[in-house]
Amino acid sequence: MNNSPALRIHTHCQVPQKSQRTDQILSKSMAAPTHGQTAEDKARKHNTVYTKWAGCAKIKGSSPLQHLIGLISLKPAIAHICIYPSVSGNFNKKQKQYFNMKNVLFLLLFFTTFYSFAQDLEEFTNQITTTKTQKHKRISGTKVFCIAPSNYEYVKELARYQRKDKLYFQVIETSGSSFTEAKSNFTKEALRAKGITDDGILKNLFLNEYNCVYTEGPSKYPGETKLIMAFGDDDFLVFVAGVCKNSDDEGKKELQEIFKTIYYDKSFNLNPLELANFEFDESITGFKHAMSMSNMIIYTENGKSDLKNPNAGALMNIAMMPQMSEMKAEQFANDLPWRFEKGGAKLKNRDIQKEKIGGFTAFILDTKTEIESKEGILYQVLLVGDKSSILFAGTADRDIESFKAKFKKTVQSIRFK
Known part of the structure; x- marks a missing residue:
């Protein structure tokens, strides 16, 4: 939202001091869980690093651009969408050659988040129709506008909006990416090829004129549910992610209602370096x-x-x-x-x-x-x-x-x- 304390590349300003609440959020959010880790993982002190990403870089390629995806996946905002993945990375040499950055980014977020979900998604709408109103606020770093309750605090260090420890959402827009190109990986056939056989993990819908997919289900982190929506066209790709406790039905409904207010203003003149500090x-x-x-x-x-x-x-x-x-x-x-x-x-x-x-x-x-x-x-x-x-x-x-x-x-x- 554009009134958040995000820093602008052209404006010299001080980062606000973190509140006690923000410190608590950061300390809880950045401690990677030790559940299911091997002794070798623990020896690497994963519990001290600032991400929950473990193996997304198993996807291999033939250029530095493709291999740097291993570092891209370290971003805290991405890390709190991803769960430990099961991507095999079994691409032949020809496939690797044409496996470009756009598809890598998309697959990292898709296959590492939606693995083995089994939810009935019929209750979620087939069409989201929105217009931009005075109540809509822009999500910093994106062309996305939404309406969220005022008690959601922007946590700059994690690039997300949070009401409590296990109730938050974030929006990520990847410039230079294409939902249309990536959508071929967002099909039941593509999922089955990856060993994901449940037919209920995806719901195709529209957000205004844009193709959109939605899914929800339990995270591999105990007690946590994730809601993910991705949409776009030939020119852009947006991910919206929400997290709540499994038992928090009210929180889940609140996140879904936030999702349903989303409006994408393609004509907005976005500074790609808006969030740069x-x-x-x-x-x-x-x-x-x-x-x-x-x-x-x-x-x-x-x-x-x-x-x-x-x-x-x-x-x-x-x-x-x-x-x-x-x-x-x-x-x-x-x-x-x-x-x-x-x-x-x-x-x-x-x-x-x-x-x-x-x-x-x-x-x-x-x-x-x-x-x-x-x-x-x-x-x-x-x-x-x-x-x-x-x-x-x-x-x-x-x-x-x-x-x-x-x-x-x-x-x-x-x-x-």
């Missing part, structure tokens, strides 16, 4: 903005066209993260190489170096990589600010030393807003 010197690399997904931004050499290019060779991903203590930031940084390797990339080293950059503590991974026999570079920095943190990841599979120098200089130019 940083600035940097873009001229160092000359990279162009390719995609924004809530508080995560991707830059590539050629911008949006690289999202369709399976051989896109260089990119930067900048993710805005919650404020962390140095101890938790170090634990988080040490966990990241393992996640990247889950995507099939081989790292020549996994040593995290602690340095100061611009007066802030930085945890740096500087390593050569190998992805399907092709050598590259990963330069990753977790920059710990006073009010928030930033995760930078630069990858390239050619002109390695030149790109690494540019990545380093780019990180040095980053300034918190």
Whole structure:
């Protein structure tokens, strides 16, 4: 909603001090559950990191752009939609070649969220018809407007609107994505191919003129129910996610009613960097903005066209993260190489170096990589600010030393807003 405390890229302002309530929300929301974890998982201190994502990066590909999906999945907003996935990642080489960023993003959210749901969805409407009214408020970082009760608090660090610990919703719009292209993965046939056989997990409907799908069901987190709606057309893709307790029928109904107020204003002139709480010197690399997904931004050499290019060779991903203590930031940084390797990339080293950059503590991974026999570079920095943190990841599979120098200089130019 546009009156939330989200930071604007063109406005210099201070991040508001978190209230005691917000601190409580963050402490509960960011502690990953240990239920069902192996001893190896616990040894990696998953309970200390800031996401609940475990294996989405099992989907493999042939380019740095596809492998960086392992880091994209670390975004807190995404993490609280996803549950531990069962994606096999069994794509042949030809399929990998054409498995572009749009479909990867869609499948990550779809197959990691809707696994083994078995709900009767007939009670949810077949058609959502809305018009924008004075009561509608825009969801920051999107062209989506909705009407929500005033007691839903915007939690900036998690990019969501929350009434209590297990009652919240969030909206994510992925620029440069296409619901039409991704919808082929949103069919019962596609689900059956993934081993999901229940016919009741999907409901196709319309949100005004847009194709839409809806599902709901129990999360793998005990006592939690998730409601998911995705819609769009050839030019955009929006996810709406709600979470409530299994026993909270009133909360579930409230979330459904919020969903039914959603209005998408395609003509709205959205700043793709609206949620960015940083600035940097873009001229160092000359990279162009390719995609924004809530508080995560991707830059590539050629911008949006690289999202369709399976051989896109260089990119930067900048993710805005919650404020962390140095101890938790170090634990988080040490966990990241393992996640990247889950995507099939081989790292020549996994040593995290602690340095100061611009007066802030930085945890740096500087390593050569190998992805399907092709050598590259990963330069990753977790920059710990006073009010928030930033995760930078630069990858390239050619002109390695030149790109690494540019990545380093780019990180040095980053300034918190």
